[in-house]
Amino acid sequence: MDPNLIVYMGGEYVPLSEAKVSVLDHGLLYGDGAFEGIRMYNGRVFKLKEHIRRLLDCAKVLMLDIPLSQEELEQVVCETCRKNQLRDGYIRLVVTRGVGDLGLSPTKCPTPYVFCIAATISLYPEEMYKTGIPVITAQQRRNNPTILDPQIKSLNYLNNILAKIEANHAGAQEAIMLAQNGVVAECTADNIFIVRDGVIYTPPIYCGALDGITRQTVIDLARGAGYTLLEQEFTLFNVYSADECFLTGTGAECVPVCSADRRTIGTGNCGPVTAHILELYRHYVRANGTEIY
Numbered sequence: 001m002d003p004n005l006i007v008y009m010g011g012e013y014v015p016l017s018e019a020k021v022s023v024l025d026h027g028l029l030y031g032d033g034a035f036e037g038i039r040m041y042n043g044r045v046f047k048l049k050e051h052i053r054r055l056l057d058c059a060k061v062l063m064l065d066i067p068l069s070q071e072e073l074e075q076v077v078c079e080t081c082r083k084n085q086l087r088d089g090y091i092r093l094v095v096t097r098g099v100g101d102l103g104l105s106p107t108k109c110p111t112p113y114v115f116c117i118a119a120t121i122s123l124y125p126e127e128m129y130k131t132g133i134p135v136i137t138a139q140q141r142r143n144n145p146t147i148l149d150p151q152i153k154s155l156n157y158l159n160n161i162l163a164k165i166e167a168n169h170a171g172a173q174e175a176i177m178l179a180q181n182g183v184v185a186e187c188t189a190d191n192i193f194i195v196r197d198g199v200i201y202t203p204p205i206y207c208g209a210l211d212g213i214t215r216q217t218v219i220d221l222a223r224g225a226g227y228t229l230l231e232q233e234f235t236l237f238n239v240y241s242a243d244e245c246f247l248t249g250t251g252a253e254c255v256p257v258c259s260a261d262r263r264t265i266g267t268g269n270c271g272p273v274t275a276h277i278l279e280l281y282r283h284y285v286r287a288n289g290t291e292i293y
């Protein structure tokens with residue numbers, strides 16, 4: 001990480017070396033908080049309003065009173081990018097429960113804490129957008145929405161991290177995570193799509209997935225381009241036998257999957273529908289977003 005980075009920390013812009021949170025912050029002690037990962041392309045913050053809205057929704061569910069308004073949060077994101085003179089980058093906006101005591105009760109944490117980091121991101125190598133990435137299915141099931149709803153983009157990512165460790169050990173880039181009933185939910189940091197006979201499918205959010213902003217963008221772009229896109233439950237059978245499979249996320253964009261649990265998907269390369277969606281996505285992100293300069 002560039003040591004000259006300027007970070008927004010609870011109202012101030014400070015150098016990275018001074019960007020520190022308290023050991024009594026419940027974001028650290030209990031994973032109590034929420035965050036957003038946002039991209040900036042070509043001097044524009046992509047889907048800024050949608051990201052801030054999702055953060056505010058999560059904060060509401062967590063009964064976390066963010067000390068900044070929607071507009072102020074948007075300003076923090078833009079200003080952090082400007083301070084670092086970024087045109088393309090990855091932004092991490094975090095709200096923690098703030099400083100409390102060693103008990104878990106949020107009532108002891110009077111003020112939530114907001115910080116924002118804007119830096120560059122190392123994506124999957126460009127080659128993988130042509131060859132695709134191998135994925136495995138994790139033993140670890142995705143959190144059941146009746147216990148901890150995956151729609152909450154919380155600071156507790158252990159469910160995803162345990163699945164990611166399985167992927168790492170298998171030499172795979174990502175892991176498919178199933179819901180309790182065995183249907184496909186999503187991946188550790190990406191939503192999942194499959195293509196069969198020209199029709200695109202993605203699991204409904206209620207299966208236990210984050211309501212991904214890239215997912216929604218891809219749904220809109222695909223439908224706009226004339227594809228039939230269905231939000232419909234499916235199982236691993238449908239993934240293995242799909243013509244194409246791809247994953248979406250702010251970091252990953254729209255990355256093809258070449259194999260799942262060692263079954264080759266389609267031709268084993270990036271299929272034509274995935275290539276088309278990726279092209280539409282990359283074109284769209286560069287031309288849309290909140291201009292910051």
Ligand code: PMP
Pocket residue numbers: 037160186187188189190191209210211212213214215248249250251
């Ligand atoms: N699922 C999970 C679990 C995620 O953490 C993410 C974000 N990386 C996504 C899906 C994709 O969401 P988005 O398109 O909003 O980045």
